[in-house]
Amino acid sequence: DAKTTQPPSMDCAEGRAANLPCNHSTISGNEYVYWYRQIHSQGPQYIIHGLKNNETNEMASLIITEDRKSSTLILPHATLRDTAVYYCIVRVNNAGNMLTFGGGTRLMVKP
């Protein structure tokens, strides 16, 4: 699986959009971009994933650049409950292909 690079920490004001970047310059054509988050002492929670096109669901939006070498996870209106470590993972979407977690970004949402 391709390696990802994320800033170790970010702050965001409550109610504002949180934009979390991820670089994956060695991503292969068949690798998807996945985002998970982990709230303290809980298991990681799936947020969203995409291959090429931008994706949106009830939790977040995922913007993938045209060359697919980077992406941004957007939480449109961050709340205090969004404080967590966010992991960007790239992987082939095959059954049995495990998740390789990096260090993630620790997002602190402040009132």
Next chain:
Amino acid sequence: KAGVTQTPRYLIKTRGQQVTLSCSPISGHRSVSWYQQTPGQGLQFLFEYFSETQRNKGNFPGRFSGRQFSNSRSEMNVSTLELGDSALYLCASSDGGGYTFGSGTRLTVV
């Protein structure tokens, strides 16, 4: 739909002992993966089981083993516990697409 259930939630063991952790996947999910999370090493993949067979294995010593039953429930075992095995052990189940994680078992070795 019930989520992934891990038991016990917390565990304290002594060095040299062995421990067994349990994971019940989401109904219908046949794949169960195990991960270890420590402050120093982060989240690391241990192994994955599918239809009672180990399909993938991470870089951990043989003291770490697992199995999966016909109902997809999985157990992992750590023998001859070391202080460094203190960690949050997470189980994830999958139906072939994304992964859903349990809340984990926090193991403390003293």
